[in-house]
Amino acid sequence: MADYKSLYQEVILDHNKKPRNYGTIENPSHHAVGHNPLCGDHITVDVVVDEGRINNIAFQGESCAICKASASMMTTSVKGKTREEAETLIQEFLAMATGKLSHENCPHIGRLAVFAGVSDLPTRVKCAILPWHTLNGAFNAVASTSTEAEEDPMHAPIGDA
Amino acid sequence: MSANQTTQKTRSASAFDVERIRADFPILKLKVNDKPLVYLDNAASSQMPQQVIDRLVYYQTKQHANIHRGVHYLSEVATSEFEEARRKLQRFINANEDREVIFTSGTTEAINLVMHGYGRKFIGAGDEIILTTLEHHANIVPWQMLAEEKGAKIRVVPINDAGELLIDEYEKLFNDRTKFVGVTHVSNALGSINPIKEMIAFAHARGVPVLVDGAQAAPHTKVDVQDLNCDFYAFSGHKLCGPTGIGILYGRAALLESMQPFKGGGDMILSVTFEKTTYNTIPHKFEAGTPPISAAIGLGAAVDYLSAIGMDAIAAHELDLLKYATGQISSIAGVRVMGTAEHKAAVLSFAVDGVHPHDIGTLLNQEGIAVRTGHHCAQPVMQRLHVPATSRASFAFYNTMDEVDALIAGIRTVQKIFT
Ligand SMILES: Cc1ncc(COP(=O)(O)O)c(C=O)c1O
Numbered sequence: 001m002a003d004y005k006s007l008y009q010e011v012i013l014d015h016n017k018k019p020r021n022y023g024t025i026e027n028p029s030h031h032a033v034g035h036n037p038l039c040g041d042h043i044t045v046d047v048v049v050d051e052g053r054i055n056n057i058a059f060q061g062e063s064c065a066i067c068k069a070s071a072s073m074m075t076t077s078v079k080g081k082t083r084e085e086a087e088t089l090i091q092e093f094l095a096m097a098t099g100k101l102s103h104e105n106c107p108h109i110g111r112l113a114v115f116a117g118v119s120d121l122p123t124r125v126k127c128a129i130l131p132w133h134t135l136n137g138a139f140n141a142v143a144s145t146s147t148e149a150e151e152d153p154m155h156a157p158i159g160d161a
Numbered sequence: 162m163s164a165n166q167t168t169q170k171t172r173s174a175s176a177f178d179v180e181r182i183r184a185d186f187p188i189l190k191l192k193v194n195d196k197p198l199v200y201l202d203n204a205a206s207s208q209m210p211q212q213v214i215d216r217l218v219y220y221q222t223k224q225h226a227n228i229h230r231g232v233h234y235l236s237e238v239a240t241s242e243f244e245e246a247r248r249k250l251q252r253f254i255n256a257n258e259d260r261e262v263i264f265t266s267g268t269t270e271a272i273n274l275v276m277h278g279y280g281r282k283f284i285g286a287g288d289e290i291i292l293t294t295l296e297h298h299a300n301i302v303p304w305q306m307l308a309e310e311k312g313a314k315i316r317v318v319p320i321n322d323a324g325e326l327l328i329d330e331y332e333k334l335f336n337d338r339t340k341f342v343g344v345t346h347v348s349n350a351l352g353s354i355n356p357i358k359e360m361i362a363f364a365h366a367r368g369v370p371v372l373v374d375g376a377q378a379a380p381h382t383k384v385d386v387q388d389l390n391c392d393f394y395a396f397s398g399h400k401l402c403g404p405t406g407i408g409i410l411y412g413r414a415a416l417l418e419s420m421q422p423f424k425g426g427g428d429m430i431l432s433v434t435f436e437k438t439t440y441n442t443i444p445h446k447f448e449a450g451t452p453p454i455s456a457a458i459g460l461g462a463a464v465d466y467l468s469a470i471g472m473d474a475i476a477a478h479e480l481d482l483l484k485y486a487t488g489q490i491s492s493i494a495g496v497r498v499m500g501t502a503e504h505k506a507a508v509l510s511f512a513v514d515g516v517h518p519h520d521i522g523t524l525l526n527q528e529g530i531a532v533r534t535g536h537h538c539a540q541p542v543m544q545r546l547h548v549p550a551t552s553r554a555s556f557a558f559y560n561t562m563d564e565v566d567a568l569i570a571g572i573r574t575v576q577k578i579f580t
Contacts, residue, residue: 008524008578016579039519039535040549062549064517065579124523 007117016065021058021075034134035146036126043071045134052082064127071131073112090132097128177478183559185210196529199564204349204377204508204555205533206399216462220455227451229428243454246461253464255385256411263410263444264457268376269299271395271410274447275372276303278420286312288340293318293326294545295348298538300374320545324351324500335367342371346378350539351500352508358389376400381479381506383472386411403463407456417443424449475558479507482556486565493572499551507556516579518550528571
């Protein structure tokens with residue numbers, strides 16, 4: 001059984017409380033809004049890509065600690081990287097969070113391994129991957145993405161009633 | 162009286178033998194994350210006592226066959242047990258006749274049945290349907306589908322900050338285009354108990370039929386459809402210590418007879434030729450195909466079980482739990498209770514400052530405590546309260562004051578982690 005408390009580690013609680021790169025950017029080169037319709041959470045991601053490199057990135061939104069920390073750590077991880085490097089990281093993060101790859105098999109994942117535990121919590125996976133979906137949407141000029149989209153790897157509703 | 166005695170009293174005002182009742186529920190002995198399970202998600206689905214589990218096993222091992230078809234022994238036994246279950250449900254809600262009790266797959270299907278059977282026949286362009294802000298999506302979406310198809314209009318009764326319907330506003334919504342009212346007896350998100358008897362009387366004085374969504378009321382209060390004088394009353398077996406896949410639509414016989422069938426197939430017909438089909442009488446007209454026979458019989462056993470304890474005793478114990486929990490939770494700084502209606506069922510929706518409901522749900526689960534977090538399929542309520550989601554503890558008669566204490570301790574732990 002998952003150790004749930006390990007998910008709420010210091011680093012996640014800290015990024016939740018003091019999110020980095022929080023806000024919006026005027027004139028971003030890429031922008032997207034991500035929704036998790038099941039819990040009403042939504043975040044925006046603004047990116048400035050200049051000559052293939054992410055010069056600036058910011059996010060904003062209403063969400064749980066897992067989502068907010070994931071967004072905050074995403075911004076610090078991809079800032080300064082090339083778009084290709086960021087896209088590789090997106091794929092690794094999605095694979096790790098959905099349990100397809102263990103974090104040991106994600107060469108670029110680094111500190112983001114703190115999110116590995118969500119793969120045992122099907123209802124929380126979406127919280128962790130929403131920012132990454134949204135960044136992916138921004139890169140691919142999809143203005144609005146949803147964790148309920150058809151291609152979503154975790155297309156399973158949270159309980160009812 | 163010493164302070165200690167006073168607390169004892171507020172913790173347990175009735176002589177309800179909850180430990181004896183808990184012994185009937187095998188699932189309550191589970192451990193979750195090495196902690197005793199504290200199951201506080203009863204509004205979503207309640208647990209099943211051994212008596213109901215045994216009844217299902219007995220049916221499946223000694224009585225199963227298809228019903229209303231064969232002349233052989235098992236078919237006759239199954240048919241008679243199925244129809245006996247219908248009579249148990251009839252008595253449980255005090256319906257006038259057993260043919261007014263239709264087995265459906267649940268509340269959702271019951272409401273859809275009324276939408277198709279009554280709505281599509283009797284509601285047309287420009288007509289108005291009154292619903293309330295407190296409705297579960299199950300009592301909103303079918304009517305929106307109908308309104309879209311027919312060009313009808315939906316009017317919504319607002320609520321105050323406490324989560325109570327504004328009855329003046331309800332009355333003002335009526336006009337000569339009003340054709341139907343759908344109202345929940347008890348709000349699943351906030352626990353508010355609505356004054357449905359008065360609302361029904363008001364609608365009837367204007368010739369308007371009323372459907373009551375009783376999904377959250379039937380498990381917690383005595384329901385008397387004749388006293389309420391409602392036209393339709395819908396509820397689900399799985400919230401009533403019964404199986405999933407079964408529910409009830411009560412309908413006034415004359416109305417049911419005037420309605421068109423919902424689903425076509427076997428059992429709902431008297432005769433079929435390719436030229437013409439004659440529909441069966443009620444309730445069979447609305448029970449096409451092989452029904453969930455075992456689930457219906459299990460539900461019959463569940464209402465027997467609840468009736469033996471007594472719905473009044475159940476309601477009293479749950480009210481004790483609610484009062485105690487509300488008092489305790491209100492004493493925690495930074496916690497806000499949503500839904501403070503004067504008349505409430507044992508539902509406690511709350512928000513913890515600075516902590517998202519999903520984080521609360523995950524961390525309480527760590528303590529073995531099951532609560533529901535999210536919008537509770539009642540997004541209009543959430544919008545009205547300006548929150549995306551809440552955490553909800555919902556109590557059943559088998560919950561204890563100690564479990565309330567566990568919830569309160571769990572919330573304090575969550576706060577500690579987040580400070
Ligand atoms: C008030 C209310 N109405 C309708 C429903 C739908 O019930 P079911 O999913 O059993 O059809 C529920 C519970 O889910 C409810 O709480």
